[in-house]
Amino acid sequence: MSEDPALIMAVDDDADFLDIYRHILQRGGYRVACCATPEEAVAAMEEDPPRLIITDLMMDTLHSGFTFARAIRQDPRYGRIPIIIVTAAGSQRGFDFRPQTGEDLEAMCVDAYFDKPVEPKQLLAKIAELLAVSSREVAT
Amino acid sequence: MTYSPPRILVVDDELGMREGCRRILTEEGFEVETAEDGITGLDLFRDHGGFAVALVDLNMPRMSGLDLIQHMRELDDDIVIFVITAYAAIETAVEATRRGAYGYIPKPFTPDELLLPVRNGLERRTLSIETKRLREERERRLLEVAYERSQSSTIIGCMTDGVLVINRDRQIVLRNAAMIRILPVCVSLTLSSPLEALAWDALRDIIDETLCNGSTPGIASRELVLDKQTYLANISPIFDPSGEVLGAVAVLRDITELKKLETAKSMFVSMVAHELKSPLAAIESQLGILLHGAVEDDPAKSKQLAERSLVRARGLRTMVNDLLNLTAMETGNFTLRRQPLDLRDPLRAAVDAARDRALERNVEVCLKIAPDLDGASVLADKDSMFMVFSNLIDNAVKYTPGPGRVTVTAARHDAVLRVTVQDTGIGMAPDELDNIFDEFFRVKNDYTVHVPGTGLGLSLVKRLVEMHHGHIEVQSERGKGSVFTVSLPVAECGISQ
Numbered sequence: 001m002s003e004d005p006a007l008i009m010a011v012d013d014d015a016d017f018l019d020i021y022r023h024i025l026q027r028g029g030y031r032v033a034c035c036a037t038p039e040e041a042v043a044a045m046e047e048d049p050p051r052l053i054i055t056d057l058m059m060d061t062l063h064s065g066f067t068f069a070r071a072i073r074q075d076p077r078y079g080r081i082p083i084i085i086v087t088a089a090g091s092q093r094g095f096d097f098r099p100q101t102g103e104d105l106e107a108m109c110v111d112a113y114f115d116k117p118v119e120p121k122q123l124l125a126k127i128a129e130l131l132a133v134s135s136r137e138v139a140t
Numbered sequence: 141m142t143y144s145p146p147r148i149l150v151v152d153d154e155l156g157m158r159e160g161c162r163r164i165l166t167e168e169g170f171e172v173e174t175a176e177d178g179i180t181g182l183d184l185f186r187d188h189g190g191f192a193v194a195l196v197d198l199n200m201p202r203m204s205g206l207d208l209i210q211h212m213r214e215l216d217d218d219i220v221i222f223v224i225t226a227y228a229a230i231e232t233a234v235e236a237t238r239r240g241a242y243g244y245i246p247k248p249f250t251p252d253e254l255l256l257p258v259r260n261g262l263e264r265r266t267l268s269i270e271t272k273r274l275r276e277e278r279e280r281r282l283l284e285v286a287y288e289r290s291q292s293s294t295i296i297g298c299m300t301d302g303v304l305v306i307n308r309d310r311q312i313v314l315r316n317a318a319m320i321r322i323l324p325v326c327v328s329l330t331l332s333s334p335l336e337a338l339a340w341d342a343l344r345d346i347i348d349e350t351l352c353n354g355s356t357p358g359i360a361s362r363e364l365v366l367d368k369q370t371y372l373a374n375i376s377p378i379f380d381p382s383g384e385v386l387g388a389v390a391v392l393r394d395i396t397e398l399k400k401l402e403t404a405k406s407m408f409v410s411m412v413a414h415e416l417k418s419p420l421a422a423i424e425s426q427l428g429i430l431l432h433g434a435v436e437d438d439p440a441k442s443k444q445l446a447e448r449s450l451v452r453a454r455g456l457r458t459m460v461n462d463l464l465n466l467t468a469m470e471t472g473n474f475t476l477r478r479q480p481l482d483l484r485d486p487l488r489a490a491v492d493a494a495r496d497r498a499l500e501r502n503v504e505v506c507l508k509i510a511p512d513l514d515g516a517s518v519l520a521d522k523d524s525m526f527m528v529f530s531n532l533i534d535n536a537v538k539y540t541p542g543p544g545r546v547t548v549t550a551a552r553h554d555a556v557l558r559v560t561v562q563d564t565g566i567g568m569a570p571d572e573l574d575n576i577f578d579e580f581f582r583v584k585n586d587y588t589v590h591v592p593g594t595g596l597g598l599s600l601v602k603r604l605v606e607m608h609h610g611h612i613e614v615q616s617e618r619g620k621g622s623v624f625t626v627s628l629p630v631a632e633c634g635i636s637q
Contacts, residue, residue: 016422016448023429023441058414088417089410116421120428 006131007031009050011041011068012086013059017116021054024120028127038068050081051134052127057087066108073109080137082130083109086123088116146192146262150174151181151208152224153200157247161195164251165258178203182211191219193261195245195254198225198232206232206239213240218269220261224249302371302392305378306347308385310335322371322392340366343373343390350375350388369396408579415459415595419452426452462596465527466579469603476521476607480631483518483525483557484509487550490529494537494546502542505533510551518557519631524604531597532561532624540565540621555630562623568616576614577602 008030010021018034025032033050035041037059053072057065065085072078085108099105099113112126148170150161158174165172173188175181179202185191194212198205209221223236226247233244242264243257296303302319304326306312311332320326329337335344342364350360360375371392378386426449435441468474491507498505518525529548536546544564551558568576579599605612605626616622 014418014422016426016452019445019448020422020425020429023434027434088421089414116417117425117428120425120432120434 005029005031006051007033007048008052008054008127009033009035009041009045010054011035011038011059012054012056013037014056017056017086024123025127027120028124030127038064038071041068042071045078049078051131052082052084054084054086054123057085058089069109080134082111082134084112084114084123084126084130085110086114086116086118145169145171147171147173147190148258149181149185149191149194151176151178151194151200151205152197153177154197157197157224161254164254168255170258177201178205178208181208185212186215189216191216192265193258194219194221195224195258196221196241198223198236206236209236209241210239218265218272220265222257222261300393302390304390304392305387306335306351306390307387308351310348310351312337313387319392322366322369322394340364343392346373346375347388347390350377351385353377363395364392369394370399371395411579412463416456419456423449423452459596462600465600466596466603469607474607476524478519478521478608480517481520481522481525483520483550483559483628484513486522486525487529487548487559489526490533491548493530494533497534498537498546501537501540501544503537503540503544503546505537505546505548508547508549510549512552513550513557516552516557517631518608518628520608520628524608528601528604528626529559529561531601532626535597536561536563536565536622536624539563552630553627556627557630559626559628560623562621564621567618567620567622568614569618573614573616577612 008021008025010018010025010032012018012021012034013036015036018036022032022034033044033048035044038055041053041055055065055068059065065087069083069085072081072083098115099108099110105111105113111130114123114126148161148165150158150165150172151174152158152161153176155176158176162172162174173184173191175184177200181194181196182203185194196205196208196212200208205223205225209223212219212221220242221240223233223241223244224247225232225244236244242261245254245257296314296316299316300318302322303314303316304312304319305314311334312326312329313331315323315326315329323338323340325337325339335347338344342362346360346362360373362373364371364373372395373390373392375388375390377388380386426445429435430442430445430449435445465474487507487509491505495505533546533548540546540563546564547560547562549558549560549562577598579596602612605628608628610626610628612624612626614622614624
């Protein structure tokens with residue numbers, strides 16, 4: 001493991017949220033990479049792969065967050081990177097897609113799901129938990 | 141109905157006979173007319189009419205009794221004619237009957253010998269008239285029924301809803317043209333085909349349910365989908381007067397367009413919810429960071445967070461206003477106070493309103509008004525025009541990184557006033573232009589993510605312009621900038637000046 005603080009990538013089309021994540025995560029002792037689109041994020045990951053990804057769900061299309069998460073999961077280079085979804089789109093067209101169980105999260109190819117706005121403490125606690133799990137997986 | 145006594149015509153060349161008959165019959169309450177020969181008798185009969193009984197002598201000058209009987213019969217089916225003669229021969233009686241006589245009274249006769257056959261004849265006449273009336277009525281009723289049937293079948297045939305009638309043996313007994321359009325297989329079905337011939341299980345199941353549950357009256361109503369069309373199927377049982385189920389009638393209404401509207405409405409609501417929730421969540425997070433003292437040591441960061449909160453809150457307010465205006469337009473509650481308006485006023489106001497923000501961003505805004513605008517007016521609502529121009533100018537400023545320039549021009553082209561808003565901003569690619577007037581559509585790229593916006597402004601502008609019988613178009617090039625052109629018709633009174 002490098003001695004640098006862990007790199008967290010935040011993907012959101014709302015510039016204010018990127019700013020908010022940057023602030024929260026830097027305070028939490030992480031390095032932060034902010035991207036406005038999934039495409040930008042994919043390009044940035046090739047340079048410097050993050051330890052964890054926070055992504056919005058509804059960017060230019062409803063599915064972009066899910067599509068992005070699936071693409072990351074299926075890429076052998078990034079398969080182990082934990083993904084957290086933070087979104088304001090809790091339900092669409094009367095269909096509630098907030099995950100209720102671990103299987104739901106697995107089906108979505110993500111590790112955690114928060115409604116916007118997320119409490120900084122909650123977000124940091126979840127990040128620490130997911131990073132600890134992935135470190136153990138790397139170690140074994 | 142007032143009673144009028146039966147009228148009797150007596151035709152005889154013997155005065156004694158005529159007067160005798162008159163006396164006997166008048167005493168019995170009959171109204172009597174007499175004639176002394178066939179021709180006079182026929183004239184009386186023809187001109188006065190309304191005789192119930194005629195007593196006719198056979199041997200008369202000018203026209204024989206037999207000929208008179210024949211003529212009278214031709215004129216009136218119902219008259220009861222008696223032959224009165226002293227020279228009775230069986231052949232004559234047969235001939236008289238053949239020509240239409242009802243009976244034969246030999247002369248001389250007693251009053252009773254006259255009155256009895258006359259009364260019988262009258263009774264017969266009444267019966268025959270009544271029979272005839274009943275027959276005519278029956279025929280008329282039959283005609284009416286036939287007409288009603290054809291009327292009902294025409295109405296059912298013309299209905300836009302599909303109608304299908306099933307008897308209790310589950311056979312199809314009626315389907316209208318609309319039903320054939322819904323289920324083309326119907327056209328080849330013979331009446332009395334079984335329900336299964338429709339090959340539509342969902343419809344068959346509801347009809348079966350209705351036929352089985354017939355004792356509980358009520359309509360089964362369900363939405364059915366067939367070939368991407370959605371139908372509302374209402375099935376009701378048909379009862380006979382004793383309450384026994386005779387069959388069922390299914391009415392199918394195509395509600396595909398309604399369903400599409402419903403989907404569009406709920407998509408719009410989710411979209412609005414998302415667009416409201418995102419900035420609120422941002423504001424909540426920003427205020428949370430400020431309040432928890434996380435940036436106390438960084439005054440610049442504190443200020444920036446507070447400013448961004450304000451921008452997002454203002455954006456929300458604008459969006460709510462735009463939404464209210466759009467809703468008012470949709471429901472027809474958006475009233476335009478259209479009056480002859482000098483467009484230069486709202487243009488100047490909109491430019492002035494944008495100037496401060498433009499300066500902050502190092503964007504120059506200039507307004508160029510052609511001299512030919514002098515005296516030309518449009519029939520327009522002042523507030524709406526301000527909304528149109530300030531939205532366009534605000535957009536131009538928002539999407540132009542400084543240093544840059546926004547040029548607003550106004551000029552007259554024949555019967556049209558043209559206002560252009562041109563910027564040196566980021567512009568749009570051709571594929572991005574397709575949807576820019578749609579609600580909530582925003583071009584998303586590296587630059588626009590930093591620009592607050594609701595995606596309602598341009599759709600509002602387009603509607604307002606169109607409500608003023610004008611139109612709006614856009615030309616744009618990525619990296620070069622955009623030009624929005626609004627064309628509005630010059631008001632009549634402006635031309636005359």
